[in-house]
Each structure stands twice: as C-alpha cells, then as structure tokens.
Amino acid sequence: MRHALALSLVALFLGGCASNPADRDISGTWINQVAIDAAAKGSPLREALQAYGPNLEWDVNTRAAQARYTNGFENVDGKLLGEESGAWKVDFYGSSASELKRDGKQLSQAASDNEPEQVFDRAVIPVPEGAPLGASFERALYTAYMGGSWQVVSGPGEGNTVQFQADGQVAGLPGADRYALCLAGDCASMSGGNDNMWLQQNGQGNTWIFARKGKEMEIFQATNTAREDEMPQFTPGERKWLLEKQ
Known part of the structure; x- marks a missing residue:
C-alpha cells in the first residue's frame, strides 16, 4: 500500500513538472538563430535569410x-488571443494570424498560407535599453557573421x-568607422540579389556590394546602373x- 502510494506521489510530481507553466512561457525576445548559424558558415547572407526567413525576431509579452x-x-504588431493546448494565437488586427508555441527551448511559429514554419531561440546578447525591435537579431548576426579579426589581404590598409x-x-578599415548589413527591404531590392552593406565615416557613407565565400x-564599389529618375x-x-578571417 505504501509502495503504491509512493509511486502515485512520484507520478503526480513528474506530471506537475511536465506541465510547468515556465516550460510553456513564450514571453521575451526570440531570434532566428537558424538563419544566423547558416550564414556564419560562410555562405551568402541573402541565401541564408531567404532559406530560413522571412521573420527575424519576435518580441512577446503575454501579460x-x-x-x-x-x-x-x-x-x-499583434495581439495575443490566449493559449490553447500550449499554442498561442496572434491576431494582427483582422488582417492575418499566426500561432506560436514552445518547443523545448525554442519558439515555433506554425506554417500559414503566407509563411513557412520557423523556429526561434531566446536572445542572449544584451542590447541597450530602448533598442528597436530587431536589434537582438542584428547583434547576434553581426557577432557570428562579421565578428572576430579580419586581415586586409588586398586594398587600402593592406x-x-x-x-x-x-x-x-568597425576598426581598421580605412575610410569607415561604422557599418550596417542589408537584411531586407529597399536596400535588398536595389542590389539585384547581391549582398550589400553600408559603410560610413563621420556620418557620411555609401552602399558597398560584398561577397562572402568561407573565410574570404x-x-x-556599388555601381548604379539606373537613370536619375529611377530607383x-x-x-x-x-x-x-x-x-580574410583569421
């Protein structure tokens, strides 16, 4: 009898752990780490973002x-409609909807008519208070894709x-003190499928095309082939x- 009671208590305890609300909590900032990992292998950035996108970051506040x-x-911006069987419905004010669910340590976004299924990981790199949406993904991408030391093999500052x-x-690249990678939008449309970045010094800069192949x-220089009245x-x-990455 005591043995049976002990087993029942163990089962109750384990069942309680399995349904721990913390395991289903989706609050916080989640980033598309899969796309970052794919790009960090040295592949073209646009290819990685298109293969594992389109969404880059979620910010969720269940309260x-x-x-x-x-x-x-x-x-x-969307509104959480509530949880049902571990899944949260997100309504984008009548225009569309998404479903989010915890899958272990990841956040899963269910496939819809407009978007494929995607998975996200909790952001771990801190960003300044008040940073815009997307800053966590951007910092994680810059760390993985551009981080470390590079040597100028050819060009100014060889x-x-x-x-x-x-x-x-950015430090060590003549004529530049800041950079920004193009992720999507007009900057992507204007580059004809090529990866591009913005390089500037003292607030003045230009668009540059780049090609990443492994450690190189x-x-x-970005050549504009459009007429003056065109994009x-x-x-x-x-x-x-x-x-070359060291």
Missing part, C-alpha cells in the same frame, strides 16, 4: 497580450587587422578590398 515581429523591413563590432562599429570576403540599381564594380 500585456502583445506580440510583435520584424522581418528586417517592417515591424508588425595588412591591417579589421574588426567589425556587434554594435555596428570581397567588398566592391537605384547597384551592381558590383571595382573590387576595393579582399578580407
């Missing part, structure tokens, strides 16, 4: 019944060590730098 996401081009920081600062990265269309021009 306020709010959920919002960004795809790198637009930020979309032999220099270049470091791209998670906050958008080529940076090209710019950039193609790779003269190569300015060849960088």
Whole structure:
C-alpha cells in the first residue's frame, strides 16, 4: 500500500513538472538563430535569410497580450488571443494570424498560407535599453557573421587587422568607422540579389556590394546602373578590398 502510494506521489510530481507553466512561457525576445548559424558558415547572407526567413525576431509579452515581429523591413504588431493546448494565437488586427508555441527551448511559429514554419531561440546578447525591435537579431548576426579579426589581404590598409563590432562599429578599415548589413527591404531590392552593406565615416557613407565565400570576403564599389529618375540599381564594380578571417 505504501509502495503504491509512493509511486502515485512520484507520478503526480513528474506530471506537475511536465506541465510547468515556465516550460510553456513564450514571453521575451526570440531570434532566428537558424538563419544566423547558416550564414556564419560562410555562405551568402541573402541565401541564408531567404532559406530560413522571412521573420527575424519576435518580441512577446503575454501579460500585456502583445506580440510583435520584424522581418528586417517592417515591424508588425499583434495581439495575443490566449493559449490553447500550449499554442498561442496572434491576431494582427483582422488582417492575418499566426500561432506560436514552445518547443523545448525554442519558439515555433506554425506554417500559414503566407509563411513557412520557423523556429526561434531566446536572445542572449544584451542590447541597450530602448533598442528597436530587431536589434537582438542584428547583434547576434553581426557577432557570428562579421565578428572576430579580419586581415586586409588586398586594398587600402593592406595588412591591417579589421574588426567589425556587434554594435555596428568597425576598426581598421580605412575610410569607415561604422557599418550596417542589408537584411531586407529597399536596400535588398536595389542590389539585384547581391549582398550589400553600408559603410560610413563621420556620418557620411555609401552602399558597398560584398561577397562572402568561407573565410574570404570581397567588398566592391556599388555601381548604379539606373537613370536619375529611377530607383537605384547597384551592381558590383571595382573590387576595393579582399578580407580574410583569421
């Protein structure tokens, strides 16, 4: 009898652990780590974002019944309608809906008519208070994709060590003190499928085309082939730098 009672208590305890509300909690910031990991292997950034996107970051507040996401081009605000069997419905004010659910340590976004299924991981790199939506994904991407030390193999500053920081600062690359990678939107449309970044110094800058192949990265001048009254269309021009990751 005592043995049976003990087994019942163990089963009750384990059952309580399995249904722990913390295991179903979706509050917080979640980023598309799968896309970051794919890009960090040295592949073209656009290919990784298109293969594992389109959404890059979710920010969820269950207490306020709010959920919002960004795809790198637009930020979309939604309303949590409640949880049912571990799944949370997100309504985007009548225009569309998404379903979010915890899957172990990841957040799963169910496939819909407009988007494929995606998975997200909790953001771990801190961002400044008040940072815009997408900042967590951006910092994680910059750390994984651009982080570490690069050597200028060819171009201005040959032999220099270049470091791209998670906050958008760059050191060692002549003529630039900040950078930003194009993730989506007009900057992507204008580059004809090529990866591009913004390089600036003292607030003045330009668009540059880059090509990443493993540990090498080529940076090209962006040549605008459009007429003055058209949206710019950039193609790779003269190569300015060849960088190699150390």
